[in-house]
Amino acid sequence: MKMKIYIGADHAGVKLKEKIVSYLKKQKIAFEDFGSFDGKSKDDYPDFAVKVGEGVSKHKGESLGILICGSGTGMAIAANKVKGIRAATGYDAYSVKKGREDNDVNVLCLRGREMSDLKNLGLLKLFLKTGFSKKSRHLRRIHKISRFEGRK
Numbered sequence: 001m002k003m004k005i006y007i008g009a010d011h012a013g014v015k016l017k018e019k020i021v022s023y024l025k026k027q028k029i030a031f032e033d034f035g036s037f038d039g040k041s042k043d044d045y046p047d048f049a050v051k052v053g054e055g056v057s058k059h060k061g062e063s064l065g066i067l068i069c070g071s072g073t074g075m076a077i078a079a080n081k082v083k084g085i086r087a088a089t090g091y092d093a094y095s096v097k098k099g100r101e102d103n104d105v106n107v108l109c110l111r112g113r114e115m116s117d118l119k120n121l122g123l124l125k126l127f128l129k130t131g132f133s134k135k136s137r138h139l140r141r142i143h144k145i146s147r148f149e150g151r152k
Contacts, residue, residue: 006065052065
């Protein structure tokens with residue numbers, strides 16, 4: 001099964017998003033770009049987080065998301081409001097790898113500021129190649145989270 005990537009960024013993440021899109025094209029990885037396309041616009045990160053989150057949630061198991069804002073944190077907070085999304089900000093290889101293996105993170109949030117593009121691209125590559133371990137303790141914890149999401 002081919003994986004599709006949903007990607008979005010606010011104005012602070014446009015430059016990094018363009019580099020990631022270029023990488024995805026070179027790797028022939030299917031993607032849908034929700035913008036922003038202008039690094040000078042006055043946009044709001046929740047708008048992009050919800051679009052990417054809804055795309056990933058609608059196509060569970062067949063897609064992953066990439067979100068970029070200045071710190072990555074705002075995108076993670078907003079994306080996690082979408083049912084079925086487990087978004088995390090990737091600051092280093094350990095957090096990205098364990099997030100995928102243990103928590104089945106399906107949306108990676110990256111920093112568009114104060115972190116090199118080279119490091120961010122390395123984290124992206126690690127995110128894309130790492131799978132969920134499906135160990136029983138991790139499945140149990142994810143099911144608990146899903147039950148919490150169902151409460152109103």
